[in-house]
Amino acid sequence: QIALKESGPTLVRPTQSLTLTCTFSGFSPTTRGVAVNWIRQPPGKALEWLALVYWDDHKRYSPSLESRLSLTRDTSKNQVVLTMTNMDPVDTATYYCVYSPGSSSGTGWLGPWGQGILVTISS
Amino acid sequence: DIVMTQSPDSLNVSLGGRATVNCKSSRSLLNSSNNKNYLAWYQQKPGQPPKVLIYWASARDSGVPDRFSGSGSGTDFTLTISSLQAEDAAVYYCHQYYSTPYTFGQGTKLEIK
Numbered sequence: 689q690i691a692l693k694e695s696g697p698t699l700v701r702p703t704q705s706l707t708l709t710c711t712f713s714g715f716s717p718t719t720r721g722v723a724v725n726w727i728r729q730p731p732g733k734a735l736e737w738l739a740l741v742y743w744d745d746h747k748r749y750s751p752s753l754e755s756r757l758s759l760t761r762d763t764s765k766n767q768v769v770l771t772m773t774n775m776d777p778v779d780t781a782t783y784y785c786v787y788s789p790g791s792s793s794g795t796g797w798l799g800p801w802g803q804g805i806l807v808t809i810s811s
Numbered sequence: 812d813i814v815m816t817q818s819p820d821s822l823n824v825s826l827g828g829r830a831t832v833n834c835k836s837s838r839s840l841l842n843s844s845n846n847k848n849y850l851a852w853y854q855q856k857p858g859q860p861p862k863v864l865i866y867w868a869s870a871r872d873s874g875v876p877d878r879f880s881g882s883g884s885g886t887d888f889t890l891t892i893s894s895l896q897a898e899d900a901a902v903y904y905c906h907q908y909y910s911t912p913y914t915f916g917q918g919t920k921l922e923i924k
Contacts, residue, residue: 801861
C-alpha cells in the first residue's frame with residue numbers, strides 16, 4: 689500500500705527558507721515512470737503544482753518558482769526533500785507530497801496524496 | 812503552460828440528480844502515439860487531500876463508484892456524476908499531466924440540495 693507523509697515546520701518567518709520532507713512507503717522511486725510531486729494549495733484556493741522528481745532523478749520545476757525551489761531524493765531513506773527559499777506570506781498554503789505511477793504510457797496522474805502540511809508564513 | 816479552464820465554478824444539484832463538470836485545455840492532451848488523453852479528475856472534500864477519480868480521461872480509479880464517469884478527448888473533457896449522493900458534495904478539479912508544468916482547473920464546487 690502506497691503512503692506518503694509530509695513533515696517540516698508549520699510556521700516560517702518571511703524571507704526564511706522552508707524545508708519539507710516527504711517520507712514514503714509502498715513503492716520504489718526508481719521504478720520506471722514513477723515520480724514524486726510537490727503540490728500546494730493556499731487556503732480556500734486551487735491546487736498549484738510545484739515540482740517533481742522522476743524515477744531517473746531528473747527534476748522538473750514550476751517555471752514561476754524555479755529560482756526558489758530545489759528537490760533532493762534519498763532513496764536509502766525513501767524521502768524526497770523540497771526546499772523553497774525567500775518565503776513570503778503569499779506562500780502560506782497546505783503543501784502536499786504526491787505519487788505519480790509509471791506505466792508504458794509514461795508518468796501518470798496524481799495519487800495517492802499525502803495528508804498535507806499547512807505552512808504559515810508570518811512574522 | 813497548458814491552461815485548464817473548468818465550468819461552471821459551482822453547481823447545486825438535487826439528491827439523485829446528475830452533475831456535469833466541463834474542463835477545457837488550451838492545447839490537446841491526446842498523445843497520438845498511444846491514443847491516450849493525459850487528463851485526470853480529482854475530488855476534494857473539506858480538510859482532506861484530493862483523491863483521484865478518473866485518469867486517462869475516462870478510466871475510473873479502483874474503488875470509485877460507477878456513478879462517476881469521464882469523457883472527452885483532445886481539448887474538451889467532462890466529468891459526469893449520476894445518482895448524486897450527499898457524500899458527493901465536494902470540489903472537483905481537472906488536471907493535465909501531458910507535460911510539465913502540470914496544471915489544474917480552478918475547481919468546481921458541487922453542492923447537493
